[in-house]
Amino acid sequence: MEINKIEELIEKYLEGNTSLQDENILKTYFTAQNIPIHLNQYKDVFGYYNEAKKETSKENILPKKQKSKRWIGIAASIVLVTMIATYLYQNTPKEEDLGTFDTPEEAFVETHKALQLVANNINSGMENVSYLEEYEKTKKVIFK
């Protein structure tokens, strides 16, 4: 298209008197490579409009999203309630039969055994603690 025709269109364009068709002629014209230098400034303006048209929203359409979110919430609360219920149910203390002894002597012997067991375990623990003292000694050498 001739330059003076384009210039004429630009004049009209700036006055807001061009039709969409005219404006499309301008937009196409300015996508071309060799544009006279005095018109170069319009190239970027129209170039920008062409680019800006391509931008899209990245978000999904809402109603779908909301609905699924609500379902997740309901499902999660059901799971939670079930879990708490089973937990409580399993942890309720049951009446257990602990066994009884018939004579005080028998009971004494068993109690003695049990206490002996506990005492042994405590002592075996103490052996390991003695290692810690070694560390303490070394530490004193270093840090004084």
Place this chain on the structure above:
Amino acid sequence: MKQQEFITLIKPFKDKLYRLAKRMLISNEEAEDATQEVLLKLWKADTNTFKSMEAMAMTMTKNYCLDQLKAKRSNNLSITHNNYSDNSSLENQIISKDNLYTVEKIINSLPEQQRLIIQLREIEEYEFAEIAKVLDMNETAIRVSLSRARKIIKEKFAEINNYGNK
């Protein structure tokens, strides 16, 4: 109305809502929020009664954005955004891409009304009658405002470019 129907109905103009919201609110996140908000309102409303759903949705988006901007101003919050930084030394380095960015910056600095009109006319390519419907203005006023905006863009762009070439 079924969900699928609704999605197919809004598909042709959903991105237009987003672009309009972004033109007004600048930030991507706020534009996404605005779009979702408008779509939700449309979904809840009885859309069968709307003659042109697109024009309706565009008007809703415009109103929503203007409300947002007004709320921000009354809260004394500055309308800042981190989509781009103002770095002029960098600007001179990548000229071709950067010129487009300069145009964007100029447009976004226009008054709200002109920004709306530029967006609808130049980017979405609406007829004057359609713009009049969306913005609830008469066509002459739109032409005047559009002409003013186009001239400002042209002048500011020339100014910045000559300045950079010195």
